[in-house]
Each structure stands twice: as structure tokens, then as C-alpha cells.
Amino acid sequence: MTNDANTSSFAHISTGLIHHPYTPPAGFDAPQPGVFKASTVYFPTVADMRQREWKDKSAYTYGLHGTPTTYLLEERLCSLEGGLQCVLVPSGLAALALVALAVLKTGDEVLIPDNAYGPNKALADGELRHFGITHRFYDPMDPQDLSRQINERTRLVWLEAPGSVSMEFPDLPEMVRRCRERGVLCALDNTWGAGLAFNAFDLLGDGAGGEGSLAVDISAHALTKYPSGGGDVLMGSVITRDAALHLQIKLCHMRLGLGVAANDAETVLRSLPSIALRYAAHDQTARALAAWWQVHPQCAQLMHPAFAGAPGHAHWQALCDREPGTGQAAGLFSVMIDARFSQAQVDAFCDGLKLFKIGYSWGGPVSLVVPYDISSMRQAWPGHLKPGTLVRFSTGLESAQDLILDLHQAVQAHLPMA
Ligand SMILES: *Cc1c(COP(=O)(O)O)cnc(C)c1O
Numbered sequence: 001m002t003n004d005a006n007t008s009s010f011a012h013i014s015t016g017l018i019h020h021p022y023t024p025p026a027g028f029d030a031p032q033p034g035v036f037k038a039s040t041v042y043f044p045t046v047a048d049m050r051q052r053e054w055k056d057k058s059a060y061t062y063g064l065h066g067t068p069t070t071y072l073l074e075e076r077l078c079s080l081e082g083g084l085q086c087v088l089v090p091s092g093l094a095a096l097a098l099v100a101l102a103v104l105k106t107g108d109e110v111l112i113p114d115n116a117y118g119p120n121k122a123l124a125d126g127e128l129r130h131f132g133i134t135h136r137f138y139d140p141m142d143p144q145d146l147s148r149q150i151n152e153r154t155r156l157v158w159l160e161a162p163g164s165v166s167m168e169f170p171d172l173p174e175m176v177r178r179c180r181e182r183g184v185l186c187a188l189d190n191t192w193g194a195g196l197a198f199n200a201f202d203l204l205g206d207g208a209g210g211e212g213s214l215a216v217d218i219s220a221h222a223l224t225k226y227p228s229g230g231g232d233v234l235m236g237s238v239i240t241r242d243a244a245l246h247l248q249i250k251l252c253h254m255r256l257g258l259g260v261a262a263n264d265a266e267t268v269l270r271s272l273p274s275i276a277l278r279y280a281a282h283d284q285t286a287r288a289l290a291a292w293w294q295v296h297p298q299c300a301q302l303m304h305p306a307f308a309g310a311p312g313h314a315h316w317q318a319l320c321d322r323e324p325g326t327g328q329a330a331g332l333f334s335v336m337i338d339a340r341f342s343q344a345q346v347d348a349f350c351d352g353l354k355l356f357k358i359g360y361s362w363g364g365p366v367s368l369v370v371p372y373d374i375s376s377m378r379q380a381w382p383g384h385l386k387p388g389t390l391v392r393f394s395t396g397l398e399s400a401q402d403l404i405l406d407l408h409q410a411v412q413a414h415l416p417m418a
Pocket residue numbers: 090091092093094117164189191192222223224225234235236361
């Protein structure tokens with residue numbers, strides 16, 4: 001086809017540019033999928049418009065309901081996590097909120113682990129409470145406490161493995177079993193495992209979806225972290241293996257008007273091929289740094305689930321390290337800085353780091369550090385945590401050797417033992 005397109009029949013070039021007849025040849029194939037951007041999606045006829053279905057991904061109706069770009073990302077995320085259906089939302093927190101809004105109603109109760117991602121607790125204490133949905137916090141390390149707190153109003157149990165800041169790894173299969181026994185939905189914040197450290201839909205390793213396999217009902221994932229990998233995109237996903245539950249979440253998603261931008265979806269699609277390699281690299285670096293901390297007396301307690309003595313280490317081994325020595329963990333760990341050091345000294349240590357930047361989130365190329373005030377985050381100081389000031393490290397993709405030199409200089413300067 002020549003470029004002598006028949007646009008001259010219009011009174012003005014604008015019309016010609018908008019209704020331009022050229023269509024590029026089909027069959028373009030390249031490593032990266034195309035980016036489809038749309039609010040409006042065309043229908044060839046009114047009849048087609050009336051009958052088109054988007055809920056089963058068989059067609060397209062409106063940008064908010066899905067495009068080739070978002071469908072592709074959803075399917076790849078299902079493969080990553082072992083799920084069957086996926087909904088994309090604009091942030092990890094939006095994934096947690098969507099789950100709550102989709103499955104809870106006035107009079108219901110939601111149970112949340114006491115070490116959960118803070119904003120999930122804030123959502124329960126804010127909007128959910130205003131909607132007449134109550135919540136309670138349970139001890140993530142005590143399955144009996146979870147059982148005790150489940151009552152006839154409990155509709156949803158949140159799980160997190162490990163807890164966001166204090167990094168306790170719970171007995172996840174046992175928690176899920178107890179939810180199953182009581183017929184309560186369980187949703188996992190799967191951001192740490194990322195679909196790589198363990199399979200949330202196959203907790204016993206006997207085949208996802210198989211007869212008798214143990215699975216969470218819902219996996220919520222902050223794609224902002226490892227799936228993005230860049231520290232530059234906010235996105236979340238809600239993955240299920242149950243068509244009816246997915247539809248319930250999908251309809252709520254539609255009514256709330258949640259959607260993600262095509263360019264952001266494309267960024268995550270571009271990062272997914274390297275997620276397993278990056279996860280392993282972040283893991284290796286985090287363990288090198290954690291091992292460094294472990295022999296330094298400034299560290300009163302190391303919180304990294306792959307280290308002996310860390311809270312829930314045995315549960316991490318059972319779930320993630322079935323073939324000993326092969327287990328994976330995210331590049332995230334916390335150190336309880338000995339109580340002899342003041343908050344001001346710990347702050348100065350964080351400020352004194354050069355390669356580690358001070359900032360929230362994780363999963364990107366740059367190492368991050370944040371001091372946390374545990375006493376303001378928990379119902380009570382957990383018995384398994386030593387006194388002190390907690391500092392969380394998220395390792396980026398820098399060399400472990402350079403990061404250790406950075407830790408060394410900041411410890412020498414700001415946390416003297418003498
Ligand atoms: C970061 C994070 C979230 C929220 O993700 P955003 O995209 O920042 O909203 C939720 N859960 C966990 C465990 C996280 O680390």
C-alpha cells in the first residue's frame with residue numbers, strides 16, 4: 001500500500017488524520033509485547049457492542065476492563081504465582097483494599113496478623129471500621145491464637161509471610177489449614193515470596209489445585225516490589241484459583257473503577273523475565289549482609305527467616321527450603337540494634353550510610369534502609385524480640401562487598417562499642 005492515502009476527500013486534514021486508512025501489516029513479532037492504550041475500544045456494530053463479554057477475557061469492551069497489555073500481564077502473573085485468575089490494581093495497597101472491599105460487608109470481621117504491613121491495619125481501622133466491619137489482630141506466631149479469634153462473624157483472615165518489618169515467618173500451612181477447617185477465606189500478602197520463594201497455591205508442594213492440596217484463597221502482591229524491580233512503578237495484583245471468587249473481586253474492581261496504565265503494565269512485563277534472577281541476587285546479597293551483622297555486637301538480634309535463630313526460621317525451612325540449601329528468601333532483613341544505642345545514634349548511623357538510601361518500599365536496584373519504631377506498630381512489644389531499635393535493610397543489586405564496606409564505615413562512625 002502506498003502512502004497516497006485517500007485523506008483528501010475530507011474537508012480538513014484533522015479528519016483525515018483521525019480517520020486515516022493505513023493499517024500496518026499484521027504479524028509483527030518481537031521480544032517485547034506491544035503497548036495497547038485505550039479508554040475507548042471500538043465495536044464494529046451495535047449488536048457486537050451489546051453482546052461482547054469482557055469478564056472472561058474473550059474480548060475487549062473498555063480500557064478499564066482490560067487491554068491486550070493488561071491481559072498479558074495478568075496471565076504471566078498467574079504463571080508466576082501458580083494462580084488461575086488475576087486482577088491488576090494501581091498499587092499493592094490497592095490490592096489489599098480491593099480484597100477487603102470485595103469480600104467483606106457490614107457486620108463481618110477480618111483478622112490481621114499483628115506484624116502485618118502497616119497500611120493494611122490502618123485500612124481496617126479507617127474505612128472498614130466506618131463501614132461497620134470490625135477487625136482484630138492475632139499473634140502471627142501462634143496458630144492457636146488465630147483459631148481462638150475466629151468466630152461466626154469472621155469472614156476473612158489475612159496472612160503475611162514473613163511480617164513486613166519484624167520478619168517473623170509464620171507456620172503458613174497450619175494457619176491456612178485452620179482457616180479451611182472453619183470455612184473462612186484466607187488471603188496472603190505474597191509480596192515477600194513474590195511467587196518464587198514458595199507457591200501460595202500449593203503450600204505442601206504436592207501440586208497446585210490438586211486433590212487435597214493446601215492453598216490460600218487469594219494472593220495479593222505489591223508488583224511495585226520485585227515484579228517491577230525498578231523502584232519506579234506502583235502496581236498490585238489479586239490472584240485466585242476460583243472462578244466465582246475471582247468474579248466477585250473482578251466485579252468489585254470494575255465498580256470501583258480501578259485500572260492500571262498501559263505504560264506501567266508494559267514496564268512490569270519488561271521486568272518479569274528477569275525477576276527470578278534478580279530475586280536470587282537480592283537474596284544472596286541480603287544473606288551476605290545479614291551474616292556480617294550477625295557477628296557484630298551492635299546487632300542484638302537478626303531478623304532474616306533463612307538464619308537459624310531468627311523468628312520463624314523453622315517455618316521458613318519447612319515451606320521454602322524443602323531440599324535443604326535450596327530455599328529462597330527476599331532481599332529484606334531487619335536488625336535490632338542493641339538497646340545501649342540511642343534512637344539518635346541509630347538515626348545517625350542510617351544517615352551516615354552512603355550507598356543505602358533512606359526510603360520506603362523495596363525490590364529495586366538501590367539498597368534502602370529505614371529505622372522503625374516497633375512499640376508504635378504492635379499491640380505490645382513481642383516477647384520474641386530483643387529490646388533495641390529496629391532497622392530494616394532492603395538490598396538492591398549493588399555488590400555485597402561494597403555494601404558491607406558502607407555498613408562498616410557507618411557502624412564505626414556512629415555505633416561505637418567502647
Ligand atoms: C509495599 C508493600 C505493599 C504495598 O505496596 P504499594 O504498591 O507500595 O502500595 C503491601 N504489602 C507489602 C508486604 C509491601 O511490602
